């Protein structure tokens with residue numbers, strides 16, 4: 309197995325989804341399960357491996373589905389290497405794997421393995437794939453566009469880092485689908501699994517993949533916004549609709565999933581979380597330390613305001629998590645929450661203002677990224693207008709809610725920008741100035757206001 313582990317380690321280092329870019333992977337094979345190819349094919353083996361990576365401070369577990377072929381007919385871009393006389397390919401690029409995965413999700417197939425297993429769940433019937441295409445791009449998971457036997461177009465998402473516990477990407481989307489949501493693509497099914505915990509203590513249980521409707525002809529919200537800002541095209545109507553859509557999504561979530569009134573203790577916990585983030589960010593980006601007193605004052609003042617109702621929220625809302633379709637308007641995707649936040653926290657009822665703050669930050673990111681172009685593009689007025697239109701659209705559904713919780717919204721916006729400084733420090737250091745200058749600006753607006 310060392311041969312396989314070495315091959316996968318070298319290959320994984322180059323993958324976008326390898327989550328700790330600054331270190332070399334230190335892999336340990338935990339367990340594997342096998343799935344029968346459908347239709348049967350003696351020249352193909354489909355094996356899903358679970359590797360612990362001991363390189364980061366807290367070990368991470370990766371799901372690595374591999375198709376081992378007797379021939380070399382796989383996609384060269386998905387070639388992992390040669391082991392045991394077979395040619396190994398990244399599973400999601402191979403139709404054999406995608407068909408087997410769909411059969412598993414639809415309950416029409418089983419896995420074989422000693423210490424790792426998987427179990428399908430559907431909200432409809434069986435799921436049979438006619439053809440598939442792996443998407444490439446800047447993603448933390450691997451997505452595949454698959455056409456089903458009945459012609460339905462779907463998007464299959466294979467989680468790469470797998471975690472013990474409930475993944476809100478599935479629990480939120482399942483509840484919204486069952487509640488008849490028109491703001492999200494419908495969930496058809498998913499695969500959950502178990503594998504040995506990397507600590508060696510017992511088994512971990514979590515989600516491995518999901519299949520949802522593909523939104524045809526949809527444009528990515530981030531690209532749409534950057535294009536508009538670059539051309540100086542007004543985005544106010546789109547932003548207003550996005551604000552309305554966000555509020556509608558929140559209403560749907562509140563009716564499909566538990567809600568409760570916040571207590572002072574919840575606010576204390578939220579503040580505690582914000583301060584922990586601030587400390588962690590300051591450790592990695594010491595310049596943030598100079599702003600700490602001002603940030604702390606905004607956090608403290610939020611605690612004195614009225615208490616919000618808590619409910620399921622998106623958790624990492626930004627323009628890259630929305631699609632715009634001519635037919636269906638704004639659609640919300642990727643309910644996984646912030647990747648830097650522990651999984652157990654991500655399904656807890658939270659304040660809707662956290663999502664609103666996330667989207668406000670995203671309009672600022674559009675301007676921030678254009679300011680970094682050569683020559684720079686000044687989109688600050690564009691962003692200010694989009695921001696106001698978004699807030700107006702949100703308020704058109706919820707009335708004075710945001711106004712009543714303005715200080716909490718301010719604190720969430722700052723907290724998000726602090727999170728972004730940490731995220732950028734780890735993934736895109738050249739972009740640190742975008743959230744950093746935002747923190748400075750948000751603080752000086754507080755002093756004026």
Ligand SMILES: Nc1ncnc2c1ncn2[C@@H]1O[C@H](COP(=O)(O)OP(=O)(O)O)[C@@H](O)[C@H]1O
Nearest residue numbers: 447448449451463493521522523526528641642
């Ligand atoms: N249901 C869908 N229909 C059409 N395109 C989608 C759909 N879901 C995701 N996408 C596309 O796939 C990309 C990655 O999806 P996302 O859920 O954000 O994955 P990740 O967790 O890897 O960030 C999105 O930016 C979007 O362009």
Ligand SMILES: O=P(O)(O)O[C@H]1O[C@H](CO)[C@@H](O[C@H]2O[C@H](CO)[C@@H](O)[C@H](O)[C@H]2O)[C@H](O)[C@H]1O
Nearest residue numbers: 448624626627628646647666669670673728731
């Ligand atoms: O999309 P993910 O769930 O992986 O979210 C993470 O990555 C995002 C970057 O792609 C990051 O978002 C930040 O950059 C966006 C532009 O690329 C911008 O629209 C967002 O406002 C900004 O926060 C997100 O924070 C992170 O969790």
